[in-house]
Amino acid sequence: xxxxxxxxxxxxxxxxxxxxxxxxxxxxxxxxxxxxxxxxxxxxxxxxxxxxxxxxxxxxxxxxxxxxxxxxxxxxxxxxxxxxxxxxxxxxxxxxxxxxxxxxxxxxxxxxxxxxxxxxxxxxxxxxxxxxxxxxxxxxxxxxxxxxxxxxxxxxxxxxxxxxxxxxxxxxxxxxxxxxxxxxxxxxxxxxxxxxxxxxxxxxxxxxxxxxxxxxxxxxxxxxxxxxxxxxxxxxxxxxxxxxxxxxxxxxxxxxxxxxxxxxxxxxxxxxxxxxxxxxxxxxxxxxxxxxxxxxxxxxxxxxxxxxxxxxxxxxxxxxxxxxxxxxxxxxxxxxxxxxxxxxxxxxxxxxxxxxxxxxxxxxxxxxxxxxxxxxxxxxxxxxxxxxxxxxxxxxxxxxxxxxxxxxxxxxxxxxxxxxxxxxxxxxxxxxxxxxxxxxxxxxxxxxxxxxxxxxxxxxxxxxxxxxxxxxxxxxxxxxxxxxxxxxxxxxxxxxxxxxxxxxxxxxxx
Ligand code: KIV
Ligand code: ZN
Numbered sequence: 001x002x003x004x005x006x007x008x009x010x011x012x013x014x015x016x017x018x019x020x021x022x023x024x025x026x027x028x029x030x031x032x033x034x035x036x037x038x039x040x041x042x043x044x045x046x047x048x049x050x051x052x053x054x055x056x057x058x059x060x061x062x063x064x065x066x067x068x069x070x071x072x073x074x075x076x077x078x079x080x081x082x083x084x085x086x087x088x089x090x091x092x093x094x095x096x097x098x099x100x101x102x103x104x105x106x107x108x109x110x111x112x113x114x115x116x117x118x119x120x121x122x123x124x125x126x127x128x129x130x131x132x133x134x135x136x137x138x139x140x141x142x143x144x145x146x147x148x149x150x151x152x153x154x155x156x157x158x159x160x161x162x163x164x165x166x167x168x169x170x171x172x173x174x175x176x177x178x179x180x181x182x183x184x185x186x187x188x189x190x191x192x193x194x195x196x197x198x199x200x201x202x203x204x205x206x207x208x209x210x211x212x213x214x215x216x217x218x219x220x221x222x223x224x225x226x227x228x229x230x231x232x233x234x235x236x237x238x239x240x241x242x243x244x245x246x247x248x249x250x251x252x253x254x255x256x257x258x259x260x261x262x263x264x265x266x267x268x269x270x271x272x273x274x275x276x277x278x279x280x281x282x283x284x285x286x287x288x289x290x291x292x293x294x295x296x297x298x299x300x301x302x303x304x305x306x307x308x309x310x311x312x313x314x315x316x317x318x319x320x321x322x323x324x325x326x327x328x329x330x331x332x333x334x335x336x337x338x339x340x341x342x343x344x345x346x347x348x349x350x351x352x353x354x355x356x357x358x359x360x361x362x363x364x365x366x367x368x369x370x371x372x373x374x375x376x377x378x379x380x381x382x383x384x385x386x387x388x389x390x391x392x393x394x395x396x397x398x399x400x401x402x403x404x405x406x407x408x409x410x411x412x413x414x415x416x417x418x419x420x421x422x423x424x425x426x427x428x429x430x431x432x433x434x435x436x437x438x439x440x441x442x443x444x445x446x447x448x449x450x451x452x453x454x455x456x457x458x459x460x461x462x463x464x465x466x467x468x469x470x471x472x473x474x475x476x477x478x479x480x481x482x483x484x485x486x487x488x489x490x491x492x493x494x495x496x497x498x499x500x501x502x503x504x505x506x507x508x509x510x
């Protein structure tokens with residue numbers, strides 16, 4: 001294990017303390033289509049606090065009365081995390097942060113030529129003056145001030161340094177470098193942050209967007225170069241493609257750098273789900289750390305490794321982030337995975353039954369299906385029940401249907417070794433087939449179909465039909481039957497025959 005001191009020797013310039021500044025409730029809420037109520041913001045802020053983030057940016061108080069109200073309510077909770085409000089470089093915006101009773105302001109002004117010329121229509125000196133004025137005003141009102149040079153990464157370096165120099169002289173406590181449109185790469189980040197650290201002696205914060213998928217990598221690079229604080233969001237939410245993801249950054253620091261920021265990482269998965277639910281932004285299955293597939297395995301080789309030692313194919317344990325491991329069955333499934341799944345469900349199959357189930361799962365996988373645990377249990381149970389003595393066996397089925405005529409089912413059964421066939425109509429093909437079975441077996445045993453349940457597994461037009469039935473006989477015996485088949489009529493017939501065969505066996509032993 002390498003500690004911070006060793007890492008420092010390895011050409012890194014890590015700060016002694018790295019602050020996590022969460023902006024899920026501000027930049028995250030700027031995700032297109034996302035709007036949180038006051039109560040929802042409170043719920044998320046409490047969870048972020050319990051996780052242990054240092055700062056929570058709760059909104060932009062000048063943007064609405066609701067934003068002031070929610071910021072104030074969150075402040076009134078007296079959380080351990082510092083509560084931050086965003087403001088433009090305008091004294092009226094600072095007043096709104098003060099109205100919310102906050103102690104920490106994050107104030108910004110665009111500094112790049114694009115922002116100066118096309119958004120603010122201000123000269124360089126006007127921008128510097130406005131930035132100084134706001135920082136001084138906020139400091140005069142007792143606020144801790146973090147100053148952001150919006151679009152810093154597309155700002156001329158000399159001008160950027162002039163702005164930072166001036167706001168530091170005006171009292172800024174933190175300077176922040178927003179990569180507003182996510183154009184940094186790790187190597188450029190390295191040069192920029194090193195230069196800034198060499199020239200300024202206030203804590204340096206970074207706020208990196210993810211337009212090219214590099215926000216986390218760039219933030220890590222900034223930390224390697226001495227950045228003191230990282231702006232992050234839960235699930236990487238934020239404007240356009242989002243910000244550096246909180247869980248990715250913290251877990252990479254913890255597992256790849258051995259840097260434990262002291263956060264309760266076991267809360268990541270539930271926090272991610274809460275934020276996903278409240279914002280309506282669902283995570284892709286392959287999202288690192290919190291995605292559904294982050295700890296899911298299908299391939300036989302991987303599952304074999306995982307079952308022996310989970311680190312063979314997982315960099316961290318799912319428990320570390322409050323997630324859980326999932327073994328998925330499909331075309332890549334190996335025998336070990338299937339055995340462990342069957343054990344989990346206490347299903348005991350002999351070798352022949354096991355390989356039948358194994359092959360069925362493989363062929364379902366080959367036909368493009370992913371087999372859920374429910375599917376597996378149903379397939380295994382069907383296999384177990386088909387191993388029993390079966391006085392009645394289906395030998396043939398044909399259905400004919402046409403416009404304005406009732407469907408007709410022709411069913412051939414072998415009853416105690418003798419083949420019999422009949423045709424019957426019904427309101428639908430399943431009804432017709434079940435009527436035909438009733439006609440064929442009535443001489444053997446008068447059976448009543450008491451319950452019939454049909455469920456589609458997997459959805460889609462090629463879904464598996466899962467049929468569960470309960471039949472009864474005149475002696476008051478009841479029995480269940482179940483079958484899964486790609487054809488609804490066949491699944492229904494097999495489920496009913498499964499139940500009828502059990503009833504016949506009961507009657508013959510009575
Ligand atoms: O991305 C950005 O530039 C911002 C600023 C408000 C800091 O979010
Ligand atoms: Zn941003």
